[in-house]
Amino acid sequence: MTDTTTPAATDATGPVVVRTTRASRAAAVVALPVVALLAALPYLVAPNITRLLVGLFTLVLLATMWNLLAGYGGMISVGQQGFIGIGAYAVLVADLIGVNPYLGLALAAVGAAVLALPTALLVFRLHGGYFAIGTWVVAEVYRLVTVEFRAVGGGSGASVTGLSVFPPVLRGAITYWCALGAAVLAVGGVYLLMRSRLGLGLTAIRDEPTAADSLGVRVRAAKRVVFVVAAAGCGLAGALIAVDSLRVQPDSIYSVQWSAFMIFMVVIGGLGTIEGPVVGAVVFFAIQQLLEPYGVWYLVVLGVVAIAAALVARRGLWGLLTLDRDVRLLPTGYRLRP
Amino acid sequence: MLLSVRGLSRSFGGLTVVDDVSLQVEEGTAVGVVGPNGAGKTTLLNLLDGVLTADAGRIELDGRDVTRAPAAQRCRAGVGRTYQTPRPFSGMTVFENVLVGAVHGAGLRKGAAQRRALDCLGRTGLLPRANELAGDLRLLDRKRLELARALACGPRLLLLDEIAGGLTDAELPELIAIVREVRDGGTAVVWIEHIVHALLEVADRMLCLAQGAVLAEGDPAGVLADAKVREVYLGSSVEGLGGVAAVPAAGDGLPTGDGS
Numbered sequence: 001m002t003d004t005t006t007p008a009a010t011d012a013t014g015p016v017v018v019r020t021t022r023a024s025r026a027a028a029v030v031a032l033p034v035v036a037l038l039a040a041l042p043y044l045v046a047p048n049i050t051r052l053l054v055g056l057f058t059l060v061l062l063a064t065m066w067n068l069l070a071g072y073g074g075m076i077s078v079g080q081q082g083f084i085g086i087g088a089y090a091v092l093v094a095d096l097i098g099v100n101p102y103l104g105l106a107l108a109a110v111g112a113a114v115l116a117l118p119t120a121l122l123v124f125r126l127h128g129g130y131f132a133i134g135t136w137v138v139a140e141v142y143r144l145v146t147v148e149f150r151a152v153g154g155g156s157g158a159s160v161t162g163l164s165v166f167p168p169v170l171r172g173a174i175t176y177w178c179a180l181g182a183a184v185l186a187v188g189g190v191y192l193l194m195r196s197r198l199g200l201g202l203t204a205i206r207d208e209p210t211a212a213d214s215l216g217v218r219v220r221a222a223k224r225v226v227f228v229v230a231a232a233g234c235g236l237a238g239a240l241i242a243v244d245s246l247r248v249q250p251d252s253i254y255s256v257q258w259s260a261f262m263i264f265m266v267v268i269g270g271l272g273t274i275e276g277p278v279v280g281a282v283v284f285f286a287i288q289q290l291l292e293p294y295g296v297w298y299l300v301v302l303g304v305v306a307i308a309a310a311l312v313a314r315r316g317l318w319g320l321l322t323l324d325r326d327v328r329l330l331p332t333g334y335r336l337r338p
Numbered sequence: 339m340l341l342s343v344r345g346l347s348r349s350f351g352g353l354t355v356v357d358d359v360s361l362q363v364e365e366g367t368a369v370g371v372v373g374p375n376g377a378g379k380t381t382l383l384n385l386l387d388g389v390l391t392a393d394a395g396r397i398e399l400d401g402r403d404v405t406r407a408p409a410a411q412r413c414r415a416g417v418g419r420t421y422q423t424p425r426p427f428s429g430m431t432v433f434e435n436v437l438v439g440a441v442h443g444a445g446l447r448k449g450a451a452q453r454r455a456l457d458c459l460g461r462t463g464l465l466p467r468a469n470e471l472a473g474d475l476r477l478l479d480r481k482r483l484e485l486a487r488a489l490a491c492g493p494r495l496l497l498l499d500e501i502a503g504g505l506t507d508a509e510l511p512e513l514i515a516i517v518r519e520v521r522d523g524g525t526a527v528v529w530i531e532h533i534v535h536a537l538l539e540v541a542d543r544m545l546c547l548a549q550g551a552v553l554a555e556g557d558p559a560g561v562l563a564d565a566k567v568r569e570v571y572l573g574s575s576v577e578g579l580g581g582v583a584a585v586p587a588a589g590d591g592l593p594t595g596d597g598s
Contacts, residue, residue, distance in 0.1 A: 014456060015465070015468070017433075017452045200434065200438055200441055201438065201441075201442055203427065203430055203434070204430065204435075204438045204442075206429070207426075207427035207428050207429050207430060208425045208427050208428070210389060210425060211421065211426075211427065211487075212427070212438065212442075213388075213413075214387055214388075214389060214409050214413060215442055215443045215488075215491060216410050216414045216444075216491060217410055217438065217442045218410050218442075219410065333430070334433055334434055334452075335431070335433075335469055336433055336456075
């Protein structure tokens with residue numbers, strides 16, 4: 001047997017690793033003016049329009065966080081409302097101690113992230129369906145503990161009063177900019193995260209946890225980072241809901257319906273893609289706005305859309321829109337060009 | 339001594355699958371592991387790699403006790419392994435699969451990791467498949483991918499689990515050349531294989547397991563000539579030994595015949 005060496009792949013004319021696609025380069029060119037236009041909207045349109053968009057951006061943030069958890073981290077949580085609630089109450093606490101509620105947004109994200117660490121210790125002992133239910137139980141515990149505090153209104157909740165110093169138009173604009181910033185930060189942050197070495201490890205864990213372990217991926221640490229980041233994002237979303245509605249009510253802010261909405265948006269849009277949850281959030285928002293006057297019909301339509309998507313768009317609307325051709329505006333992978 | 343294993347045991351329920359196994363492997367040498375199905379070969383590999391934890395015994399890597407270390411930590415300390423049944427990251431491309439080993443196992447940074455991944459793909463002949471999803475690969479390429487990923491970790495100890503199984507005679511020399519090259523580069527190799535003539539091309543020593551325990555150990559030809567080894571092998575339906583007669587280099591002192 002001769003010691004035949006295999007052809008070298010390291011010579012100077014070897015293949016080149018590319019991380020952009022034609023679609024992504026086009027998206028990069030379009031993204032900047034679009035975000036700039038959105039940022040200028042408070043000067044261009046009526047406050048009721050930007051008010052609506054705060055709701056949309058919050059949904060984009062929530063969907064992106066749930067996708068990070070489930071689509072990339074493989075953690076199906078139905079307890080993210082726990083962190084949404086913590087975030088909203090962080091605004092109330094900031095308000096109570098005389099801190100500007102807008103600074104409370106940062107406090108909310110940090111607070112939710114800090115709380116996520118001990119929560120992870122607890123729920124990471126569970127897997128699959130048990131993990132899902134476990135996160136829900138933890139969220140309920142957060143709610144039950146929260147309503148024990150009279151200072152934040154106990155079971156009936158409280159209002160955010162510190163924002164009354166701002167004229168309504170300015171307040172609406174600042175809230176809008178905060179929501180836009182949070183959504184852009186979430187989508188951009190998840191994009192950068194998934195392009196990093198952590199993202200590579202996470203994708204490996206999602207596909208084959210045992211092999212990932214054998215190849216040196218710190219499975220537990222990677223999942224913990226995802227859990228903490230998703231908690232911070234949901235905390236921020238809860239805070240945005242609070243500064244937007246000026247009222248925090250424990251039963252609704254800690255409601256499991258938030259998890260249902262997040263799952264709906266991500267599954268409809270496309271699990272495990274960065275674009276999918278954004279599309280899902282837009283669709284959900286549209287259904288919500290169009291059918292709001294029809295009461296319970298809104299839930300019926302949501303159900304029908306979910307079933308239809310499950311039947312005809314197995315890879316979500318993003319898969320349908322791109323005809324399953326794996327078009328990525330925000331590609332996280334690697335391609336070799338010879 | 340790179341790998342030093344003493345008194346390693348592992349049971350599942352009442353069944354002792356690995357029973358008091360000791361093993362020493364030096365840098366730049368290869369140990370072949372043979373034994374009938376169910377002898378505990380793969381479990382031994384899982385214990386060495388950290389996917390399973392031993393009930394008793396001690397594993398030292400370069401003098402450091404790693405008996406309780408998780409697989410990821412052992413990988414970063416220099417242990418690479420392949421799975422008998424390939425476990426590709428199905429939704430990732432072949433290149434990305436290998437990059438995982440280079441980035442997380444070897445701890446290389448961007449450019450260096452990509453060069454390492456390309457190099458490993460080249461060595462295993464997978465470069466033309468680099469952009470394909472690993473889940474779409476056929477068996478032979480999945481086996482190659484197992485090897486490429488393990489190599490990307492830059493292992494000082496390479497654990498191979500039936501990497502030659504399912505390969506044709508024409509494909510074997512290429513694989514043997516890769517393993518030999520890795521060993522000659524100073525890596526210690528532990529190779530489980532039923533295709534004994536492939537093993538004989540590379541193995542400096544041979545270990546035969548039966549019912550979890552070491553039946554024979556030492557010079558490959560000597561181990562295969564051992565009466566007890568011949569009995570456990572010829573008493574079972576293992577393909578490899580039937581083929582050894584056809585390979586001149588492996589012809590001496592080996593059990594011959596087709597196993598019947």
